[in-house]
Amino acid sequence: MQGTVDGFSYGLVTPLVAYLMACLGGALGLRCTTRAxxxxxxxxxxxxxxxxxxxxxxxxxxxxxxMMGFKVVETPVHYDAPTxxxxxxxxxVMVGIGIFMVASKGAxxxxxxxxxxxxxxxxxxxxxxxxxxxxxxxxxxxxxVTVAASVAIAVVAAIAAxxxxxxxxxxLWSVGASLVMGVxxxxxxxxxxxALSVRLxxxxxxxxxxxxxxxxxxxxxxxxxxxxxxxxxxxxxxxLMIMDxxxxxxxxxxxxxxxxxxxxxxxxxxxxxxxxxxxxxxTRTPQNW
Numbered sequence: 001m002q003g004t005v006d007g008f009s010y011g012l013v014t015p016l017v018a019y020l021m022a023c024l025g026g027a028l029g030l031r032c033t034t035r036a037x038x039x040x041x042x043x044x045x046x047x048x049x050x051x052x053x054x055x056x057x058x059x060x061x062x063x064x065x066x067m068m069g070f071k072v073v074e075t076p077v078h079y080d081a082p083t084x085x086x087x088x089x090x091x092x093v094m095v096g097i098g099i100f101m102v103a104s105k106g107a108x109x110x111x112x113x114x115x116x117x118x119x120x121x122x123x124x125x126x127x128x129x130x131x132x133x134x135x136x137x138x139x140x141x142x143x144x145v146t147v148a149a150s151v152a153i154a155v156v157a158a159i160a161a162x163x164x165x166x167x168x169x170x171x172l173w174s175v176g177a178s179l180v181m182g183v184x185x186x187x188x189x190x191x192x193x194x195a196l197s198v199r200l201x202x203x204x205x206x207x208x209x210x211x212x213x214x215x216x217x218x219x220x221x222x223x224x225x226x227x228x229x230x231x232x233x234x235x236x237x238x239x240l241m242i243m244d245x246x247x248x249x250x251x252x253x254x255x256x257x258x259x260x261x262x263x264x265x266x267x268x269x270x271x272x273x274x275x276x277x278x279x280x281x282x283t284r285t286p287q288n289w
Contacts, residue, residue: 003138003198004073007066007190014069015186018062021228022185025058026161027178028231029095033165034174035235036103048103052096054231057224059095059123059185060088063130066189072198075137083133087126088224094122102162116159123154123185127192138200146195150188157184 008015032051036044064084071077098119105111127150131140161184164177 010069018066022062023182026181029055030174056092061224078135080133087129091126120155120158124151143195150192153188
C-alpha cells in the first residue's frame with residue numbers, strides 16, 4: 001500500500017525558513033572562504049574550517065527545517081538521532097574537503113570541479129543519510145532518475161558557489177552568490193523529496209522508534225542557529241581587521257588564485273645613485289647635497 005506523502009503540511013512556512021537558513025549558512029561560509037584566500041598560515045586554516053562548518057550547518061538545518069513540513073498521512077514519522085546528527089558530520093567534513101582543495105589550488109580548472117564535486121556529493125550524502133534516519137511504518141523508495149537529478153543539482157550548485165567564493169569581489173557579491181546557493185540547495189532538497197515514495201507495511205500497533213519532529217526542533221533551531229550567529233559575529237569582527245596589522249598586506253594574484261602576502265617596507269636608494277639623480281655626477285659630494 002502506498003502512503004500519502006505531504007511535504008508542505010505547514011504551507012510555505014517551512015520552505016521559506018529553510019531557504020533562509022541555507023542562504024545564511026552559504027553567505028557566512030562564502031565570506032569565510034573569501035577571507036581565507038586573502039591570508040595565510042593558521043589564519044587560513046581557521047577561516048576555512050569555520051566556513052566549512054557554517055555551510056554544512058546551514059545546509060543541514062535547511063534540510064531538517066524543511067522536513068518539519070513532511071508527513072505521511074497514514075503513519076507517524078520519527079527520527080533516529082545518531083543517524084540524523086551523523087548526517088551533519090558528513091556535510092561538514094565533505095564540504096570542508098572541497099573548500100580546502102579550492103583554497104589550496106585556486107577556484108579554477110580541475111581543483112574547482114574536483115572540490116565542487118566533493119562538496120556537492122557531501123550535500124547529497126547529507127540529504128539521503130538524513131532521510132535514512134527516518135523511522136516510520138513503511139519503506140522508503142526512490143526514483144533513480146530523479147535522485148540522479150538531485151545529485152547533479154547539488155554538484156552544480158557547489159561548483160558555482162566555490163567559484164563565486166574564489167572571485168573575492170566583496171560583500172554584495174557573496175550575498176548574491178548565497179541567494180543563488182540557497183535556491184540550488186533548496187531545489188536539490190525538494191527534487192530529492194520528489195523522488196520519494198513510501199510503501200506502507202501491514203498496519204500494527206507498534207510505534208516506530210525514534211524522536212518526533214517536535215523533539216528534534218529544539219536542537220535544530222537552537223544549536224546550529226547559535227553557531228551561525230557566532231560565525232556571523234566572527235566574520236563581522238574579523239580579528240585581523242580590528243588589530244589592523246600592517247606588516248602583511250594580502251595581495252590577490254588573480255581571481256580564483258589564493259593571495260600571497262607582501263610585506264610593507266621602505267626601499268632605500270644608494271647614495272651614489274641619489275647623487276647622480278640630483279646633479280653633476282662627477283663634482284657633487286655628499287657635503288653639497
